[in-house]
Amino acid sequence: METASPARRVAVELSRCGDKGVTGPLQGHHHEAYAIVLPLGNPLGEEYVRGKLRVRREGLLWFDRRTFAFEDELLMALKGRVSRIPECVEFAEGLFLQGFVEGRTLRDRRFGIGRLSGRHVGQLGELFGQIAVVKNGELALKMLPEDVFRPSVRDGDTAGFLGGLIDFTQGEVYEKNRGEFGSLFDRLGVSAASLNGLRDRASGLTPRPFCLVHGDLHRRNLIVDSRGDLWFIDWELAMIGDPLYDLATHLHLMNYNECDALRVKEAWRGAVEAVCPGASEGWERDLPHLLTFKQAQSVYTDVIRTAVALQLGVGALAGASAGAASPGPGAASPAPARRLARAAWKVQRVLALARTALGLPSVPTRAEIRATYGEWVRRRG
Incomplete structure (x- = not known):
């Protein structure tokens, strides 16, 4: 019998139902994660039935710049400022528990691939507006020292920001x-x-004032709960930078049709300009x-x-069915x-x-x- 990992043992200890109350490891590359039935005296509040324990895997390839050392600390800093993000508490030194958002991701085909309802477009715009007011220096959080490509440029230097991303890729x-x-x-x-x-x-x-950007708004990170509200998870790639970068990343990852892309662009522009004048300056030319x-x-x-x-x-490329018959001797x-x-x-x-x-x-x-x-x-x- 395979020995349980340290992360799973912690999850079992925290679960109100022991091993039966633990689901996982959940799908994910950079973390070993488990959903657990929360114990009595729920530290996350009555809204959550389950919590999510995540432990970062070491020695993995990273393809995106990261700025904040701990996503959990960022979530706690954004509490009360950004709606519909998971609650997060530190239950032991260096160990955090996130609220598990019950629902389905927008990758679920029942929502229609590539489409958002008017309600969800509005909530996405609300998110863009809420993070557009979070500026550099407002979040007293630990930064990653290895992010040597973080551009030491003045606020609004969008050319330096994109140049830093290109340098990181290279x-x-x-x-x-x-x-x-x-x-x-x-x-x-x-x-x-x-x-x-x-x-x-x-x-x-074009120069634009910098703000917080999520950096990874794709279908698996957009959860629709039982009330039909849109939640935003996985903030690990968040950074301070050009607000237009969030829109570009979202459009690239979502692959909307032309009509829906236009609706999201309008929602983004209206939201960021309402709270941060100049945040959409030159957006049509720069996007x-x-x-x-x-x-x-x-x-x-x-x-x-x-x-x-x-x-x-x-992984996703695997095409073989589980339990398929083995090929005969000498066969490919x-x-x-x-x-x-x-x-x-x-x-x-x-x-x-x-x-x-x-x-x-x-x-x-x-x-x-x-x-x-x-x-x-x-x-x-």
Whole structure:
């Protein structure tokens, strides 16, 4: 019998129902997380039936800049300032318990992929307005010392902010991992020089006052509760910066149709301007440049993530059904072939979307990408 991890043992001790009251580990890459039935004397309040205990996994690849050392401390600092975010308490030194938001993510097909109701558009706009008033220096929280790419620029220097993001992608994603994944980038035609065009675009951005940005507003981080309200979770990538970056990231991750994208843009602009005049200055001209960066960033991150998923044989790329019959002697396993095919589709898609952003003369075919990843995996056994 497999020994329980330290995090699970803590979850069992906290749960009112012992091991039966623990669900998990929950889906997630950077944390080992468990949902627990809260004990008597619920520290999170009567609104929550369950809490979420998360312990950060060490030694993992990070593809996004992080500013705050502890997401839990940020949530506690935002209490009373930002609506519909999880309650959070520190129950022991360095151990935090978050309220578990009961509901379904917007990834659930019953909500319609890529669509938001008018109510949810309004609540999303409310979020943008609430965080737009949170300025640099207002949150006395521990910062990550290793975030060497945090731009030491004056408030409103949007060009410096985007330049710092580009530097992070080049240094911490591409250069830092080139020893292991460099052959993939080379075969796909992507290099550090591919980011030069983005730097030129960044230099002309319009100044806007900086504020808190969530940085990761995608469907899995948007929860609809039983009352139909929209909640916002996973603040680990939050930072102080250009408010337009949050809109660009959200649009890139959500892949709205044109009509819904327009509704969200209008909600964002109205919300940030109402509380922070000038926060949307030049947004229509600058938004395409930030979207272009997000497309390019996806290439560098997805090339590596896809390789890791193939090497481990797990994750979203896994195509084999559990319990499938094993192939006969000498036969090729169908699961790796299916995973390679899905990997090729995924990588070709992000390359095609970012072709102009990265200045790529062409995009490899799916067969070429499949062969590239197949060779990379074989070399690693």
